[in-house]
Amino acid sequence: MASLTGKSALVTGGSRGIGAAIVQRLAKEGARVAFTYSASSEQANRLVEQIAKDGGEAIGIKADAADQAAVREAVQQAANHFDKIDILVNNAGIIVLGPITDIKEEDFQRILAINVHSVFTATQEAVRHMPDGGRIIHIGSVNSDRMPFAGGSVYALTKGAIFSFTKGLARDLGPRNITVNNIQPGPVDTDANPANGPFAETMLGLMALKRYGKGEEIAGLVTYLAGPEAGYITGAGILIDGGFDA
Ligand code: NDP
Structure with missing residues (x-):
């Protein structure tokens, strides 16, 4: 039996990149998976079809993470569809880079809404539908520990908030045996940070x-944290960064 048979999961930002790899892997492990996306309907539909072809089950829900009402409704839709949410993966995120003097107020508000506020909203709603023993996994970043170049202060701020949230939330939910952990990737080859992009050499x-x-390597760690063997890990930040922070 696959390790997550009988479980249901919600992954935010699952149409592309790391999120799509997580959706695929959780489905392969037997979980029924819902995921959100904001723009990439085609990729989302293809992912759902591919998973169905492979014998799994996934649904895509269009919900902009910058819109808190939409996020809350997406969580409720997933919970209604599956009757429960055992695993929440807060993955949706954007990058805003630039010197602090140049960051525009609207860009700051947008990254806070997507990278921080939506994590609060999705988590608050999901725990209402999460049985004891559930799992909450944030996709943070190594950049909350180490930001070795200029221009990343606001991105680091959002990922630092997620790490701190992880620790407080682990205390709130420990009595229900719900674990909360923060995965901290280093550079991962996606549209947001391509391995052949302008930052690659510096990275x-x-x-x-x-x-x-x-993405598959991050998905492997998510699967471990979501599974039965990881029940004693909570409040942790787990680096998966190719030694970026070494
Ligand atoms: P991508 O830009 O490649 O993919 C982002 C995914 O999130 C897409 O599915 C996208 O869907 C979705 N998304 C983006 N904005 C929104 C939104 N407003 N509402 C709903 N969904 C949204 O990013 P990555 O896969 O690289 O990053 C995923 C996470 O991993 C982020 O939190 C990022 O900070 C983190 N991370 C990434 C690293 C990297 O090097 N790639 C390193 C460390 C952390 P759609 O196209 O439909 O909007």
Whole structure:
């Protein structure tokens, strides 16, 4: 039997990149998976079809993470569809880069809404539908521990908030045996940070392993944290960063 048979999961931002790899892997492990997306309807539909072809079950829900009412409704829709949410993966996130003097107020509000506020909203709503023993997994970043170049202060702020939230939330939910953990990837090859993009050389120069990570590698760690063997891990930040922080 696959390790997550009988479980249902919600992944935010699951149409592309790391989120799509997580959706695929959780479905492969036997979970029924709902995921949100904001723009990439085609990719979302293709992912749902592919998973169905492979014998799994997934549904895509269009919900902009910047719209808190939409996020709350998406969680309720997933909970109604599956009767419960055992696993919540808060993955949706954007990057805003630039010197602090140049960051526009609207860009700051947008990254806070997507990277921080929607994590609060999705989590608050999901725990109302989460049985004891559930799992909450945030996709944070190594950049909450180490931001080795200029221009990343606001992104680091959002990922630092998520790490702190992880610790407080673990205390809130420990009595229900719900674990809460923060995965902290280093550079992972996606549209947001391509391995052949303009930052790649700088990134590789900072790392022990001279390669970008793959979405599948992050998905493997999510699967472990979501599974029965990881029941004693909570409130943790877990680096998966090719030695970026070493
Ligand atoms: P991508 O930009 O490649 O993919 C982002 C995913 O999130 C897409 O499915 C996108 O769907 C969705 N998304 C983006 N904005 C919204 C929104 N407003 N509402 C709903 N969904 C949204 O990003 P990555 O896969 O690289 O990043 C995923 C997470 O991993 C982020 O939290 C990021 O900060 C974190 N991370 C990434 C690293 C990297 O090097 N790639 C390193 C460390 C952390 P759609 O197209 O439909 O909007």
